[in-house]
Amino acid sequence: MRIGDLADGMTRGVEGIAASVSETFMEPVLRLGVTGLSRAGKTVFITSLVANLLDRGRMPQLRAAASGAIVSAYLRPQPDNTVPRFDYEAHLAAMTGSEPRWPDSTRAVSELRLSLKVRPGGLGSIFGAVTGPRTIHVDIVDYPGEWLLDLALMDKDYAEWAAETLGRLDRRPGSDGFVAALAGIDPGAPFDEATAQLLAAQFTEALNIAREAGFSDCTPGRFLLPGEMAGSPVLTFAPLPVPGGSTPRGSLWREMERRYEAYKREVVKPFFRDHFSRIDRQVVLVDALGAIHAGPRAVEDLRRAMTEILGAFRPGRNAWLTRFLTGKRVEKILFAATKADHLHHSQHARLTSIMQALMKEARRRADFAGADTAAMAIAALRATVEETREQRGESYDCVRGTLMSTGRQAALYPGELPEDPALLLEPAREGAEDWLDGDYQVMHFAPARLTMKPGEGPPHIRLDKAAEFLLGDRLR
């Protein structure tokens, strides 16, 4: 199953065209896809990107900002009337208020439209003077990262998904209750609702514990964040082994299979069809540092999850990333390692190479041929300052910030990332329990208290470079 296969034929295709030019004014629209697992940094990224496009003082590497080509930027009503608006103001107020804090984890989908008035060639350009400024709309969607995982389900039938999921239970914490519940049932026995509910509840608990322990691949994503679907049949199933050779009609197994397919059809498909199928530019956010900190298993799990997810973006007839009717694909994809402010800049290049290596198979599988891709280490909201500390004759490149736990200032030396990413990725692939050469630390820093000058957005690392890559060519 590819993203494009979800297009459901012509109706959607026609809508796709209508949405790519703003209805009334025929102004161009750029849909920016922000892809990332839960806690990858999507909401912070969107908030800070928008704030820094509205006030462009900290965006020197975005050429259209530096040259003055962007005349003005403002928020406009979004195109989709039934999707909640991304609560930009509340998120920004949280991050930059007098008691700065991170925005809450996202629980539902939302959307924002940022419109940029651009004078081609910049201020004083003859071309600009002749043609006058034009407007380009940038549409961005935010959603809970848990839901992204479900993209990998579209390619799997129930038996496959169940076998994979059951196969990794023993390598994950928190599965005991579910394993015990499974031991007591016969998947070939006639279906009954009480058993289905018990299994689903135990399985959901196992997923939640695994997620807490830093595992990325915890499908189905809505089990972690059910919203208004809690308790419905599409969320009341669990993986079962195939009962001895046959799957009789009316059996528990058959009903679980039916619900799994209903979940894919009625929950997963509409979400991706509505929000992912018209993307022009894509940023893939990855919390590589967080996974490295959680250990080799989390790194391998992240690598696999991202490979499976991006597999759905492979091209083909009606592919997910194929523009409807025009056959155009996503033009640019940025792979960004987020939260780079946890590292001194002397290590940013290493983080970028690790991210590139992590995403290598995903990129190959997705075959983003024709798309322009780049990788960089960024911090959407910089929460630290750099500092070099001497200890016993050695100097350490640290970062300093306000600890979330105590509110106190602390300096962090996260450990030295290897120059060769294989030194991390290979032990992870081979199933190592711990890193050989010590630990990698992550501290949870609160956003720094700021005084933002007029015309400046929140502080960041390379957000301007990311914006230049993603949007720059359309703003000239």
Ligand SMILES: Nc1nc2c(ncn2[C@@H]2O[C@H](COP(=O)(O)OP(=O)(O)OP(=O)(O)O)[C@@H](O)[C@H]2O)c(=O)[nH]1
């Ligand atoms: N230091 C630092 N921390 C960050 C940055 N961006 C995100 N974080 C941290 O990562 C956490 C998750 O960021 P979010 O933007 O909420 O992540 P998300 O991808 O929207 O997560 P879900 O909504 O759960 O899918 C934040 O609460 C911060 O602790 C950053 O630029 N610097």
Ligand SMILES: [Mg+2]
């Ligand atoms: Mg979020």
